[in-house]
Amino acid sequence: xxxxxxxxxxxSGKTAVxxxxxxxxxxxxxxxxxxxxxxxATDDDALFRSLGIPVQTGLSGNLCPDHYFVSNxxxxxxWGISLNLDLLVSESAGLCNRCSPHIKGxxxxxxxxxxxxxxxxxxxxxxxxxxxxxxITKGDIVSQAEREVFAFQVRRANAKAKIMHVNGITGQGASxxxxxxxxxxxxETLDGGxxxxxxxxxxxxxxxxxxxxxxxxxxxxxKRIKIKQEQP
Amino acid sequence: MIDILEKKIGHLTAEFPPLTxxxxxxxxxxNDLHATLGETxxxxxxxxYEDMGIDREKLLxxxxxxxQRVTLSEIAEAPTVSEITIIGGHDKxxxxxxxxxxxxxxxxxxxxxPTGSGKxxxxxxxxxxxxNDTPTGRTIxxxxxxxxxxxxxxxxxxxxxxxxxxxxxxMDTTVAEFVFMHAESRMISAIDTLVADIIAQANLLAxxxxxxxxxxxxxxxxxxxxxxxxxxxxxxxxxxxxxDEIENAGIDRKKALSLLVRKExxxxxxxxxxxxxxxxxxxxxxxxxxIQKIVTTTSREKENLIKLEEIDNKFLALRTRLRSGEMLEEx
Ligand SMILES: Nc1nc2c(ncn2[C@@H]2O[C@H](COP(=O)(O)OP(=O)(O)OP(=O)(O)O)[C@@H](O)[C@H]2O)c(=O)[nH]1
Ligand SMILES: Nc1ncnc2c1ncn2[C@@H]1O[C@H](COP(=O)(O)OP(=O)(O)OP(=O)(O)O)[C@@H](O)[C@H]1O
Ligand SMILES: [Mg+2]
Ligand SMILES: [Mg+2]
Ligand SMILES: [Zn+2]
Ligand SMILES: [Zn+2]
Numbered sequence: 001x002x003x004x005x006x007x008x009x010x011x012s013g014k015t016a017v018x019x020x021x022x023x024x025x026x027x028x029x030x031x032x033x034x035x036x037x038x039x040x041a042t043d044d045d046a047l048f049r050s051l052g053i054p055v056q057t058g059l060s061g062n063l064c065p066d067h068y069f070v071s072n073x074x075x076x077x078x079w080g081i082s083l084n085l086d087l088l089v090s091e092s093a094g095l096c097n098r099c100s101p102h103i104k105g106x107x108x109x110x111x112x113x114x115x116x117x118x119x120x121x122x123x124x125x126x127x128x129x130x131x132x133x134x135x136i137t138k139g140d141i142v143s144q145a146e147r148e149v150f151a152f153q154v155r156r157a158n159a160k161a162k163i164m165h166v167n168g169i170t171g172q173g174a175s176x177x178x179x180x181x182x183x184x185x186x187x188e189t190l191d192g193g194x195x196x197x198x199x200x201x202x203x204x205x206x207x208x209x210x211x212x213x214x215x216x217x218x219x220x221x222x223k224r225i226k227i228k229q230e231q232p
Numbered sequence: 233m234i235d236i237l238e239k240k241i242g243h244l245t246a247e248f249p250p251l252t253x254x255x256x257x258x259x260x261x262x263n264d265l266h267a268t269l270g271e272t273x274x275x276x277x278x279x280x281y282e283d284m285g286i287d288r289e290k291l292l293x294x295x296x297x298x299x300q301r302v303t304l305s306e307i308a309e310a311p312t313v314s315e316i317t318i319i320g321g322h323d324k325x326x327x328x329x330x331x332x333x334x335x336x337x338x339x340x341x342x343x344x345x346p347t348g349s350g351k352x353x354x355x356x357x358x359x360x361x362x363x364n365d366t367p368t369g370r371t372i373x374x375x376x377x378x379x380x381x382x383x384x385x386x387x388x389x390x391x392x393x394x395x396x397x398x399x400x401x402x403m404d405t406t407v408a409e410f411v412f413m414h415a416e417s418r419m420i421s422a423i424d425t426l427v428a429d430i431i432a433q434a435n436l437l438a439x440x441x442x443x444x445x446x447x448x449x450x451x452x453x454x455x456x457x458x459x460x461x462x463x464x465x466x467x468x469x470x471x472x473x474x475x476d477e478i479e480n481a482g483i484d485r486k487k488a489l490s491l492l493v494r495k496e497x498x499x500x501x502x503x504x505x506x507x508x509x510x511x512x513x514x515x516x517x518x519x520x521x522x523i524q525k526i527v528t529t530t531s532r533e534k535e536n537l538i539k540l541e542e543i544d545n546k547f548l549a550l551r552t553r554l555r556s557g558e559m560l561e562e563x
Contacts, residue, residue: 115402117403126286130290140398142401143395144359145414149403149410149413149417150403155301157257159298170366172360172366197285198282
């Protein structure tokens with residue numbers, strides 16, 4: 001089975017793009033399934049289910065959804081294989097700009113949209129910088145010039161990725177994306193697999209449930225802001 | 233790649249100015265211009281890489297890709313386009329659009345039809361070089377052939393320059409920064425004078441002037457259009473030009489058109505304006521999402537164009553008077 005990890009900031013169009021890809025996968029007679037990871041709630045499962053494909057939802061609650069993803073993706077992979085799927089797509093929440101669900105040897109896609117502003121590509125961490133394919137959505141809302149400027153900023157953040165414009169609503173560009181999905185490597189197991197980039201250390205007292213503010217309550221991996229003295 | 237690590241920062245940034253910007257994206261600023269790039273990158277704490285969400289290996293890979301791109305687009309030229317062909321799909325009700333239309337280099341074609349009939353969609357199909365993968369099911373050929381799929385996604389070679397109908401900016405930059413970034417993305421050199429030229433031209437088209445420091449999001453509809461017209465005219469060498477409703481927002485449309493429509497290009501423009509429609513040698517009539525008819529502009533029509541322009545000039549004079557606060561009691 002082919003596994004594809006899809007990341008990207010909230011509401012960037014991940015599901016909209018995947019819906020179009022899944023439709024064209026189905027048209028070619030193949031079987032797809034989807035897993036959606038999110039934090040608190042999601043409606044994406046209903047959307048995927050309406051396409052008539054099997055879906056799993058993982059809500060991470062008070063954990064970082066990407067950390068939760070790593071602990072659970074193997075299980076989901078086994079589930080997909082047991083259903084004899086040809087393709088399993090895993091959509092992550094994209095809430096943490098520092099975490100990314102990309103795994104070495106597994107096709108990694110990042111979805112961002114044209115409305116996020118020019119500086120966004122450099123602000124998004126490994127989920128963009130380590131992706132194999134960067135999909136840019138909502139090109140219909142901006143001018144060609146803005147699309148070009150934005151794509152150029154993406155190129156600077158990830159020079160080797162394939163950058164594609166896909167429209168989540170009309171599906172324009174989805175068939176090319178689908179053909180790239182179908183060239184993804186087969187993943188039979190993730191046991192011993194390696195993340196493309198480490199997830200940040202989250203081991204301070206607040207990770208463990210502390211709510212009080214103040215030095216004396218801070219333990220473990222704590223990093224301090226450097227207050228700069230600006231000359232007026 | 234190894235070579236570049238041994239070059240001194242001062243030399244490198246002089247040779248490739250975009251590199252300064254590239255490294256600043258990764259939070260790297262150069263203090264010692266005499267150090268080599270390799271030394272500088274070695275000198276960064278592990279923590280710095282972790283904070284940036286990238287490791288040294290991936291950063292070098294990106295640098296390599298970025299440099300390849302800079303050098304590549306300097307040598308290569310976009311392939312020439314002598315014709316494009318539109319092969320019909322279907323209208324909004326799914327009825328086949330039986331048409332195969334070839335547009336030659338040097339031709340101007342207008343697109344007319346009611347609001348919502350699909351004029352912009354036709355332009356979008358051409359920009360995208362549709363391969364039966366848009367709502368209309370149309371297919372576009374370039375020089376009689378299916379365009380190279382790589383070309384569709386290429387950021388370097390743009391076969392099509394498009395002046396779209398929606399012109400609302402979302403980026404938080406000034407006019408000068410925006411035009412600069414756009415020129416940079418097209419790997420154009422001598423950007424600074426070009427930016428000034430574009431802004432000057434745009435101001436000739438628009439009414440109320442704007443400056444290089446005006447935020448793009450603060451431009452009016454007409455000013456945005458004027459800026460995009462000048463930007464397209466000066467920055468793009470694309471062989472195909474698509475124009476969507478240049479007549480809106482009160483810019484000088486004849487001046488705009490003369491900037492955009494240069495020889496040797498394939499031009500298509502969607503319009504509601506009779507003068508613009510008759511200026512083209514052919515017009516496509518769109519109805520319900522499909523090309524319903526193709527009309528060649530007759531010589532009678534061309535003669536009427538002169539009359540139309542007289543009417544238009546009268547109208548424009550009235551508009552100027554209105555804009556400057558005069559009464560229109562005498563016409
Ligand atoms: N105009 C336009 N809207 C789009 C496009 N792609 C997606 N959208 C809209 O953007 C909104 C968010 O899209 P989703 O697909 O739900 O985004 P997501 O990334 O899956 O969001 P989460 O799963 O909540 O993080 C929806 O209303 C989509 O219809 C596009 O290409 N153009
Ligand atoms: N053949 C078609 N099949 C399905 N949908 C279509 C077709 N042609 C156009 N449409 C859709 O119809 C809608 C209106 O089309 P479009 O925006 O191109 O109209 P227009 O002629 O440019 O209108 P205006 O004059 O107001 O700019 C769009 O959503 C477009 O995608
Ligand atoms: Mg979603
Ligand atoms: Mg339109
Ligand atoms: Zn995280
Ligand atoms: Zn913590």
